[in-house]
Amino acid sequence: MPEGPPPAPAVQRIRLRYTKRGRLRFTSHRDFQRAFERALRRSAVPMAYSAGFTPHPKVSYANAAPTGVASEAEYLEIALTEERDPERLRAQLDASLPPGLDVVDAVEVRTPNLADRLQASVWRIRLDGVSPEEAERAAAAFLAAESVEVERLTKNGVRVFDTRGAVASLEVSDGRSGDGARGGAEGGADVRPGRACAILRLVVRHATPAVRPDDVLSGLRATADLAPPVPAEVTRLAQGPLDEESGTVTDPLAADRAAASAVPPATAGPRATATA
Amino acid sequence: MPVESVFPRLEALLPHVQKPIQYVGGELNSTVKDWDACDVRWALMYPDAYEVGLPNQGVMILYEVLNEREGVLAERTYSVWPDLEALMREHGVPQFTVDAHRPVKAFDVFGLSFSTELGYTNMLAALELAGIPLEAKDRTVDDPIVVAGGHAAFNPEPIADFLDCAVVGDGEQAVLDITEIVRAWKAEGRPGGRDELLLRLARTGGVYVPRFYDVEYLPDGRIGRVVPNTPGVPWRVSKHTVMDLDEWPYPKQPLVPLAETVHERMSVEIFRGCTRGCRFCQAGMITRPVRERSITGIGEMVEKGLKATGFEEVGLLSLSSADHTEIGDIAKGLADRYTEDKVGLSLPSTRVDAFNIDLANELTRNGRRSGLTFAPEGGSERIRKVINKMVSEEDLIRTVATAYGNGWRQVKLYFMCGLPTETDEDVLQIAEMAKNVIAKGREVTGQNDIRCTVSIGGFVPKPHTPFQWAPQLGVEETDARLAKLRDAIRSDRKYGKNIGFRYHDGKPGIVEGLLSRGDRRIGAVIRAVYEDGGRFDGWREHFSYDRWMDCADKALAGSGVDVDWYTTRERSYEEVLPWDHLDSGLDKDWLWEDWQDALEEVEVDDCRWTPCFDCGVCPQMQTEIQIGPTGKKLLPLTVVNQG
Numbered sequence: 001m002p003e004g005p006p007p008a009p010a011v012q013r014i015r016l017r018y019t020k021r022g023r024l025r026f027t028s029h030r031d032f033q034r035a036f037e038r039a040l041r042r043s044a045v046p047m048a049y050s051a052g053f054t055p056h057p058k059v060s061y062a063n064a065a066p067t068g069v070a071s072e073a074e075y076l077e078i079a080l081t082e083e084r085d086p087e088r089l090r091a092q093l094d095a096s097l098p099p100g101l102d103v104v105d106a107v108e109v110r111t112p113n114l115a116d117r118l119q120a121s122v123w124r125i126r127l128d129g130v131s132p133e134e135a136e137r138a139a140a141a142f143l144a145a146e147s148v149e150v151e152r153l154t155k156n157g158v159r160v161f162d163t164r165g166a167v168a169s170l171e172v173s174d175g176r177s178g179d180g181a182r183g184g185a186e187g188g189a190d191v192r193p194g195r196a197c198a199i200l201r202l203v204v205r206h207a208t209p210a211v212r213p214d215d216v217l218s219g220l221r222a223t224a225d226l227a228p229p230v231p232a233e234v235t236r237l238a239q240g241p242l243d244e245e246s247g248t249v250t251d252p253l254a255a256d257r258a259a260a261s262a263v264p265p266a267t268a269g270p271r272a273t274a275t276a
Numbered sequence: 277m278p279v280e281s282v283f284p285r286l287e288a289l290l291p292h293v294q295k296p297i298q299y300v301g302g303e304l305n306s307t308v309k310d311w312d313a314c315d316v317r318w319a320l321m322y323p324d325a326y327e328v329g330l331p332n333q334g335v336m337i338l339y340e341v342l343n344e345r346e347g348v349l350a351e352r353t354y355s356v357w358p359d360l361e362a363l364m365r366e367h368g369v370p371q372f373t374v375d376a377h378r379p380v381k382a383f384d385v386f387g388l389s390f391s392t393e394l395g396y397t398n399m400l401a402a403l404e405l406a407g408i409p410l411e412a413k414d415r416t417v418d419d420p421i422v423v424a425g426g427h428a429a430f431n432p433e434p435i436a437d438f439l440d441c442a443v444v445g446d447g448e449q450a451v452l453d454i455t456e457i458v459r460a461w462k463a464e465g466r467p468g469g470r471d472e473l474l475l476r477l478a479r480t481g482g483v484y485v486p487r488f489y490d491v492e493y494l495p496d497g498r499i500g501r502v503v504p505n506t507p508g509v510p511w512r513v514s515k516h517t518v519m520d521l522d523e524w525p526y527p528k529q530p531l532v533p534l535a536e537t538v539h540e541r542m543s544v545e546i547f548r549g550c551t552r553g554c555r556f557c558q559a560g561m562i563t564r565p566v567r568e569r570s571i572t573g574i575g576e577m578v579e580k581g582l583k584a585t586g587f588e589e590v591g592l593l594s595l596s597s598a599d600h601t602e603i604g605d606i607a608k609g610l611a612d613r614y615t616e617d618k619v620g621l622s623l624p625s626t627r628v629d630a631f632n633i634d635l636a637n638e639l640t641r642n643g644r645r646s647g648l649t650f651a652p653e654g655g656s657e658r659i660r661k662v663i664n665k666m667v668s669e670e671d672l673i674r675t676v677a678t679a680y681g682n683g684w685r686q687v688k689l690y691f692m693c694g695l696p697t698e699t700d701e702d703v704l705q706i707a708e709m710a711k712n713v714i715a716k717g718r719e720v721t722g723q724n725d726i727r728c729t730v731s732i733g734g735f736v737p738k739p740h741t742p743f744q745w746a747p748q749l750g751v752e753e754t755d756a757r758l759a760k761l762r763d764a765i766r767s768d769r770k771y772g773k774n775i776g777f778r779y780h781d782g783k784p785g786i787v788e789g790l791l792s793r794g795d796r797r798i799g800a801v802i803r804a805v806y807e808d809g810g811r812f813d814g815w816r817e818h819f820s821y822d823r824w825m826d827c828a829d830k831a832l833a834g835s836g837v838d839v840d841w842y843t844t845r846e847r848s849y850e851e852v853l854p855w856d857h858l859d860s861g862l863d864k865d866w867l868w869e870d871w872q873d874a875l876e877e878v879e880v881d882d883c884r885w886t887p888c889f890d891c892g893v894c895p896q897m898q899t900e901i902q903i904g905p906t907g908k909k910l911l912p913l914t915v916v917n918q919g
Contacts (some may be wrong), residue, residue, distance in 0.1 A: 038586030
């Protein structure tokens, strides 16, 4: 059996933030992985590979959003065998991926444990056909409850768990007034006049079992009979460290950026944009 | 007038269906052109699920050839699964293209590629969802022209009622010719409506329009004759043959889906056609003559294609890939170029000979050597003579010995059951062959853990082959023979445990046989099955033999013919076959002689390295064999690392 030489060692790691926008929110995580690994090949990124019979490029994905849910804030980390400028790499990968799967931020890894820093997510849930007043009432009932138990079918059968505890905040706005308009590539024309529309903005702690936006919707149905007539459109707006006092979610790549500007990188290169 | 996207309405349904990503489009290298800037618009369909249809080379090639043209656009559509179909019907969402989600009915031409007859019911589902009348006679000038292509179109008679026209043979040039005719007719203000357009197409001699032909039947149910009923329409319609494959390096920008599909690789067709002369093989008969792509042309396509896709595997496709005159240099050259990049090479469809082991070794230089696949097709020397698969058991055993000696541990063998003149004895020989393979493997390696998998399916006689006259083996006989083989394998104490046995029962084969050699009367059966809910007949979980038989009984009642008449009946020399007026170039008398040779166990050689034996194709189609060697080599690529 042929034995290849050992794989080249990783000399640099880069963390990327990417999106799943518009119709590409229907991409499953497996679909994204295949698409991303092909983009790496097309862009001739000097990937580090795992050892063994079928070497895989070293990519670690963190906490992917469910299929059908859009996201502005997905994270992954790649290992390279040659150093690259993070911003140039970002632009290259972004150009190589289909529009909607956009690579929007890149930093060189200077601190450990990105996954540990992804403590909470900010979700926006668009409920067409639900009036803001109705949504307000449901939100108030939900927030007033001590715990809100829901059921979900998992691989191990039906599980019952609390959704209230994980929700750090829950706010309602009017989808017709424009303050819930979608960002960037999704197109701004999301205000659809003539039809009631409520937008929920919630901050949910990453707990075990994971509480997903649809679990919170189940919770709203359980506490206040909130039953949207059409499927909700869900977007993850951010994920990262949770400041419990202010209830805000901050940038999980900030620590790497700070470390990078404090200690200049070993190799020279145009990095100004990476700190923007 | 711009055509509205149905996506907003579809989007609301997608959270409720399985694998919604398959319906959203947005594949890398897909194209959306400005509707109003184009005057001829094609919707191309592969009538099966997206995961099967997307990698189809035929559709991908035509999609690119058409979209490259100024003023022409092509979009793709696939069969939707029953979960989405039900929702689309409930909410009035029509059959859509995945590129710009335009309704199929808005296009000028609706082209369907049929690799297999089992897509016929899916065509009806797509037509109905599109809002296009199922039968051609009910369509108006506002409906697209429905055209069929692909191998199954070589006998389009069973779906004649549903088609406006069919094109046989290579599609690259044909779609452009059709485009020009449609463009001129539209520019003139659609004179004479649909009939005039179809007449213009029919008069080219390369487009079959079923409605311009009357089929007359004899009292016994056989066809009396097929006659043109309109002046200027030819008696026979010719297949299309593209010469010089290097001039057609498609697909240049293969589609890369987001959804998972059955073939995730960069495929390059290294040659078209095959003259090995296997008598059961419709593909080999209807795609003659052999036309090779040059080694340098292949090298360029692989290089550009990998850059455009990022695929990690290259498939070198053809009907018998090891037969390319420069395959050794191609394999070595590509392996040299791409070993560093961890690009794997695969060579589907190879023959049983030791040379192929060298090739396989080359292709797996740095990878895993798990399994090798060979297709002896028949178990006994005698039956292999009947089918003209010229490989001896000694060849196979020698090949297998080399394979095991080179580190391969598993051999897969493909066979057919129900071949003409076959007896139980011929099939039981398969068990002996598998045992000999394992014995040899153990001898060569000194190890006991040697695997051999036998995979066997029922033989279906196909139009335009020497076996087009042959009786098909019935369901009970097929299943009984397969059971005997299974018992012979399982009962063997010494080897049985090391032989895997995979088989397909006889039922799907009978339906395929009915559709393959059927005539226009089968259209009613297809429609009845569709109306009873039949879809996705190529999928075991959706296929219903009983539904097909019940619908056939009802639809054919009183016609004097039945399923057996179409499948297990042997035809005579004189019989007019439903596809005789579609000209594949093969001389019917030559096919008959080859059929007689088969019965006498006489083999026929390959015309690439022996004198012509007058199958008729080259003179009839004004084509010729195009093969190397060119003597060229693949040079190393200059590596320009980006980033």
